[in-house]
Amino acid sequence: MDAQLKEWIARVHDAAEAGKALCIRGGGSKDFYGAVPVGELLDTTGYRGIVSYEPTELVVTVRAGTPLAELEAALKEKGQCLPFEPPHFGAGATVGGMVAAGLSGPRRAAVGAVRDYVLGVKLIDGKGGLLAFGGQVMKNVAGYDVPRLMAGSLGTLGLLTEISLKVLPLPMAGMTLRFAMTETEALKKLNEWGGKPLPIAASAWCDGALTVRLAGAFAAVRAAREALGGEEVADAGAFWQSLREQTHPFFAGDSPLWRVAVASVSPPLAQPGSTFVEWGGAQRWLRGELDAGQLRAIAAQCGGHATLFRADAESKARVGVFQPLSPVLARLHRNLKQAFDPAGVFNRGRMYPDY
Amino acid sequence: MAFANDVRFPVDRREILGRLQAILPRHLVLAEEEELRPYECDGLTAYRALPLIVVLPETETQVGAILKACHELKVPLVPRGAATGLSGGAMPHEDGVVLSLARFKKILKIDPLSRTAVVQPGVRNLAVSEAAAPYGLYYAPDPSSQIACTIGGNVAENSGGVHCLKYGLTVHNVLKVRGFTINGEAVEFGAEALDAAGLDLLAIINGSEGLLAVITEVTVKLTPKPELAQVVLAYFDDVQKAGNAVADVIAAGIIPGGLEMMDKPATHAVEPYVKAGYDLDAEAVLLCESDGTPVEVAEEIERMKAVLEKSGATSLVVSQNEAERLRFWAGRKAAFPAVGRITPDYLCMDGTIPRKRLAEMLEAIADLSVKYGLRCANVFHAGDGNLHPLIMYDANQPGELERATAFGSEILELSVKLGGTITGEHGVGVEKVDLMAAQFTPAEISAFHRLKAAFDEKGLLNPGKGIPTLARCREYTQTRGAAAVTPPPRF
Numbered sequence: 001m002d003a004q005l006k007e008w009i010a011r012v013h014d015a016a017e018a019g020k021a022l023c024i025r026g027g028g029s030k031d032f033y034g035a036v037p038v039g040e041l042l043d044t045t046g047y048r049g050i051v052s053y054e055p056t057e058l059v060v061t062v063r064a065g066t067p068l069a070e071l072e073a074a075l076k077e078k079g080q081c082l083p084f085e086p087p088h089f090g091a092g093a094t095v096g097g098m099v100a101a102g103l104s105g106p107r108r109a110a111v112g113a114v115r116d117y118v119l120g121v122k123l124i125d126g127k128g129g130l131l132a133f134g135g136q137v138m139k140n141v142a143g144y145d146v147p148r149l150m151a152g153s154l155g156t157l158g159l160l161t162e163i164s165l166k167v168l169p170l171p172m173a174g175m176t177l178r179f180a181m182t183e184t185e186a187l188k189k190l191n192e193w194g195g196k197p198l199p200i201a202a203s204a205w206c207d208g209a210l211t212v213r214l215a216g217a218f219a220a221v222r223a224a225r226e227a228l229g230g231e232e233v234a235d236a237g238a239f240w241q242s243l244r245e246q247t248h249p250f251f252a253g254d255s256p257l258w259r260v261a262v263a264s265v266s267p268p269l270a271q272p273g274s275t276f277v278e279w280g281g282a283q284r285w286l287r288g289e290l291d292a293g294q295l296r297a298i299a300a301q302c303g304g305h306a307t308l309f310r311a312d313a314e315s316k317a318r319v320g321v322f323q324p325l326s327p328v329l330a331r332l333h334r335n336l337k338q339a340f341d342p343a344g345v346f347n348r349g350r351m352y353p354d355y
Numbered sequence: 356m357a358f359a360n361d362v363r364f365p366v367d368r369r370e371i372l373g374r375l376q377a378i379l380p381r382h383l384v385l386a387e388e389e390e391l392r393p394y395e396c397d398g399l400t401a402y403r404a405l406p407l408i409v410v411l412p413e414t415e416t417q418v419g420a421i422l423k424a425c426h427e428l429k430v431p432l433v434p435r436g437a438a439t440g441l442s443g444g445a446m447p448h449e450d451g452v453v454l455s456l457a458r459f460k461k462i463l464k465i466d467p468l469s470r471t472a473v474v475q476p477g478v479r480n481l482a483v484s485e486a487a488a489p490y491g492l493y494y495a496p497d498p499s500s501q502i503a504c505t506i507g508g509n510v511a512e513n514s515g516g517v518h519c520l521k522y523g524l525t526v527h528n529v530l531k532v533r534g535f536t537i538n539g540e541a542v543e544f545g546a547e548a549l550d551a552a553g554l555d556l557l558a559i560i561n562g563s564e565g566l567l568a569v570i571t572e573v574t575v576k577l578t579p580k581p582e583l584a585q586v587v588l589a590y591f592d593d594v595q596k597a598g599n600a601v602a603d604v605i606a607a608g609i610i611p612g613g614l615e616m617m618d619k620p621a622t623h624a625v626e627p628y629v630k631a632g633y634d635l636d637a638e639a640v641l642l643c644e645s646d647g648t649p650v651e652v653a654e655e656i657e658r659m660k661a662v663l664e665k666s667g668a669t670s671l672v673v674s675q676n677e678a679e680r681l682r683f684w685a686g687r688k689a690a691f692p693a694v695g696r697i698t699p700d701y702l703c704m705d706g707t708i709p710r711k712r713l714a715e716m717l718e719a720i721a722d723l724s725v726k727y728g729l730r731c732a733n734v735f736h737a738g739d740g741n742l743h744p745l746i747m748y749d750a751n752q753p754g755e756l757e758r759a760t761a762f763g764s765e766i767l768e769l770s771v772k773l774g775g776t777i778t779g780e781h782g783v784g785v786e787k788v789d790l791m792a793a794q795f796t797p798a799e800i801s802a803f804h805r806l807k808a809a810f811d812e813k814g815l816l817n818p819g820k821g822i823p824t825l826a827r828c829r830e831y832t833q834t835r836g837a838a839a840v841t842p843p844p845r846f
Contacts, residue, residue: 056602057709057740079608108549115555116527129798137707138739139524139779141513141562142787142794143803143822148526148558152550169608191468195492197579197648219650261548265469282549303547323552328542333553335809340802351553 004047005130005161011042012159013128016343024155024347026065027092030101034154034321034350036313042159044096050074051162052136059119059136061164064096071095080167083111087244096160102152105244106202106213109194109264109279111168115151120164123150125157126341136164155347156355157340171201171215175225176236179210183268183277186210190280191265198224204243205277206250213240243278250276250285257310258286258295262302269298285309292319299323322351330354360404360785360819361827364450366430368407371452374424375410378417383458385409394453397438397445398500401702401756402785406433406447413458415541415571422569423539425452431818432537434565436476436508439500441703442784444512444564444820451818456507459571462486470577471530471547476507476570480514483575492577495522498780499688507570513562515780517613517687518644520738522578524780526561533572534560537811542568559806564782565817567810581646584612586680587659589668590637594618597639598713600666601737604643607662609655613644614738615687618717621694621732621745622686628693631686637669641737642687644680690734691745698730698747702759706770707741707779719769720744727762729755741779742770768793768835783821791821792828793835800828 015022021039031037044065051061055078062071068088075081085105086098099121104113120134134140134147150160181189186205193200199216211233214221225232233239242248251257260269264281273288282304286295292308299306305323308316325333330352337344337355344355375384385391386408395403407430412418425432431451438445447453459475462482466472467490472483480501484493497516498504504514510532513525522528531545545557560567591597597616604611617625617640622633633640643663645655660671674680686693694701708716717733724731730747744766748759767777767790777783777790791800803822807814823831 054709054711056606057711058605059709102550102555112523112527113550115558116523125802129802131796131799131802133799133802135707135774135776137709137741137775137779138520139515139707139736139741140776141780141782142776142778142791143783143799144559144567144806145513145526145562146559146802146806149555151558152555157554168610169605172608191470195467195470195490195579197491197581217647217651217654219654220648223648223650261546261550263469263547265466279549305546305548305552307552325553326542328536328540329553329556332536332542332556332809336554336806339805339809 001130005124008042008124008159009128009130012124012126012345015040015345016126016128019343020345021348022345024100024159026094026097027067027090029088029090029093030097032310033101035316035353037350038348044094045092047161055080058138058167059164060167061136061162062095063162064094064160066095068093068095068098075167076170079170081170082117082165083168084108084113084117085244086114087246089245095163099151099160099163100153100155106204106240106278109282110201113151115148117166118147118151118163119166121147121150121160122162123158123160126343126345130161134164138166154350156337156351158346173218173221174201174213174215175221176233176239177212177214177225177228177230178233179212179230180208181210182208183275186277187265187267187281193228194264194280198227202240203278203280211236211239250274250287255287256289256308256315258290259307259309260284260286260295260299260304262299262304266302271295296323320353325352360448361824362814362818364429364431366407366450367428371424371428371430372408374428375408375421375452378420378424379410379412383411383413385411394435394447394455397440397443399441399443399446399784399786401700401750402443402446404447404449406449406451406453409453409455411455411458418454418569418571419535419539419541421452421454422535422537425815426538426813429813429815431815433817434511434569436505436511437479437503439504440508440512440782440784441705442778442782442786444782444784444817446785448818454569456570459507463572465490467492469547471574472577473572473574474506475572477505480504480506480509487577488580491580493580494575495528495578496525499691506573506575510561510570510573511563511565512780512782515736515741517615517736520614521610521612526558528576529557529561529573530576531574532557532560532570534568534570536568537813537816545574547574562782564784564821566807566821567816569816581612583649583652584644584646584680585652585656586613586642586644586674586683587656587663588633588672588683589641589643589663590634590670591639591641591667592637592669594639594717595714596667597641598710598737600641600663600668601710603662603666604659607658609658609662611643611659611738612646613642615642616640616735616737617687617690618733620730621690621734624697624732625686625690625693628696629682629685629689631682633686634670642683687734694732694745694747699749699751701748702746702763703781704744704746704763704766705741705778705781706767706775707739708770708773708775710737710740712773716742716769716773720766723762723765727758729759729762736779739779740775764790785820788820788823789827789831791823792831797825797828800825
């Protein structure tokens with residue numbers, strides 16, 4: 001066994017025995033996300049590298065501390081990509097952090113999320129056991145789908161050491177179109193278009209303008225461009241990158257940023273402050289000091305939930321980062337934490353305060 | 356063959372029957388042997404067990420009350436949909452109750468704008484697509500049994516189909532599952548939004564084989580129906596070449612709508628049955644489908660043809676109309692019943708392997724076929740490496756079922772050794788429960804048990820399925836010991 005894994009297993013053992021908390025951290029690019037990290041730092045960045053990459057199998061296996069940028073560069077060389085366009089949010093972002101955070105970028109509504117591409121994981125559980133789940137194949141229903149459960153678990157269930165991902169070819173062609181319209185009109189159009197076989201890869205509405213990215217075969221993109229109209233946007237790559245990495249001016253400044261996930265057909269959320277719509281209407285970003293209780297009630301009515309995505313520590317502690325769970329789900333969460341990490345070693349309180 | 360469930364429960368039949376009869380009208384509780392007999396197995400008919408009682412609830416309230424009663428009295432419970440499953444996942448427990456969801460068969464809502472359907476678990480897979488068709492939408496996962504299998508079972512097994520390389524498995528096409536925990540509490544996993552707060556429990560409900568919760572309602576995503584689909588039939592004089600051609604297609608950056616392979620014994624079994632017009636001299640045929648707008652399809656078909664020709668296809672046939680396309684697919688989709696026509700019984704294996712190991716696997720299967728003296732035809736979801744060897748046997752010949760089972764076990768053990776899995780889409784059920792020990796360590800099996808206990812502490816939901824007891828794992832390792840292939844070092 002690798003020396004690094006041995007060392008981690010020993011640390012997890014010790015922490016479990018001493019009742020200590022460990023804070024799993026890759027590049028630290030997503031330290032802002034979730035409740036404020038606590039515990040002794042466990043840095044994963046030393047455990048890195050691509051273990052195997054088979055472009056014709058559409059599968060790559062990497063160590064969790066591998067920089068996301070390094071993985072994406074290797075894929076690009078073979079004309080492939082992580083289609084869900086995970087945000088880096090910083091130069092050091094790692095693949096382990098990408099899976100643990102479970103965040104997906106602009107193409108999510110069209111191609112699926114991180115969890116949809118996770119095929120296998122190796123992890124160290126809270127008792128120091130090194131376990132492997134899933135595998136390196138596309139279809140695998142042996143045992144519970146623990147790999148996908150890890151996506152978005154914020155490191156609360158285990159220390160990911162190795163991850164296998166499905167990858168896809170880069171789209172052949174792309175084009176970006178822009179339309180002047182209100183939020184209501186944009187939501188209506190996006191949902192109508194969503195029901196047609198159009199190669200819409202991403203969408204964004206902000207400040208009276210709807211921007212739509214097409215991606216696919218040359219012929220499909222050309223035909224969709226004819227069908228949809230709008231104005232072609234040159235050099236749109238930078239625009240989509242600014243959404244993915246939240247460097248767009250909408251995300252600038254210190255006022256709280258809420259992420260509201262809703263059914264795509266939900267009407268505008270009618271909250272004070274500005275709104276940015278993504279994912280065909282299914283992801284709404286809101287800025288400002290909003291009433292958390294009210295916003296979460298609206299989000300629930302719209303079939304979703306609201307996350308205090310970026311805010312100061314005091315606000316996060318006061319209203320909680322994530323939407324509170326129903327009593328049944330909260331119990332299942334506590335039980336699962338108990339199943340994977342009974343001593344509460346990993347990322348204590350990062351998702352919900354009670355574990 | 357009777358399956359000896361090693362998880363037994365001391366159940367007072369009269370007591371649980373009384374409780375269930377208080378919850379349901381008389382005709383929805385079956386307890387006489389002749390009424391129970393039809394429920395003794397699922398699609399895996401080789402394994403059977405008679406339940407104590409079968410209940411057929413019609414409302415969620417009834418489901419909740421049934422669960423509460425079973426939980427209180429510690430009675431095991433097996434949820435059941437259309438029972439088309441091929442791994443015995445819905446086979447009853449001899450001390451327990453079968454909870455049939457056959458009466459939950461309403462399509463509650465088709466919403467073309469949000470592209471979702473809300474359906475009860477007893478709705479047939481194909482019925483969802485039929486209901487969505489007027490809006491130009493369909494439900495993408497299409498297991499071969501889609502005429503009969505139901506959505507609840509699809510979720511429980513995380514079913515695939517012939518188009519899942521491009522359109523995903525069940526887990527990729529379900530937004531929300533409503534159901535009940537073993538203690539009778541209503542619960543929702545997922546959301547109408549693309550994600551839900553907290554851990555992604557929906558991900559583990561998919562494929563949980565009825566071990567974590569009982570499903571009463573499913574919200575699925577609907578997909579716009581492509582304007583056109585065309586399929587290329589590519590024939591090869593060598594299966595290895597066909598396998599390489601699949602890799603070449605993907606290396607060219609093409610993700611076909613469907614990418615399937617059949618070997619010679621498979622085409623010979625299906626051709627007399629469906630008359631698809633397959634070339635019977637070829638060693639393998641690939642079905643490579645393109646879908647999209649007409650211009651898009653035209654562009655992609657040309658690229659596919661160029662790649663397949665270069666990969667050594669001996670001939671290519673492109674479907675010229677929808678009727679022809681469906682005929683070409685009919686052979687593949689009817690492979691199981693077609694094989695069923697030429698043999699009294701067959702076992703369908705379901706291993707997945709990295710595609711590049713296909714030739715090795717097929718060679719090994721040919722050798723095993725000689726070793727066990729049983730014929731085997733192979734159909735292959737080539738795009739995603741999921742292989743279905745169909746082992747033919749005659750249950751009336753003494754020892755043949757045992758030989759077929761041993762043949763199958765060797766195939767699945769080899770799948771693991773080649774870097775794959777014992778089951779790609781049919782589930783573990785009772786059939787492959789022992790083989791879990793070939794793929795997972797005792798520590799991993801224990802982790803699965805702890806996960807199960809997080810949902811069902813008393814272990815009442817579908818006991819004895821999916822995850823082996825540690826005693827079974829030990830027995831497997833001891834008896835298979837030398838025979839079982841040792842998995843490659845994993846850490």
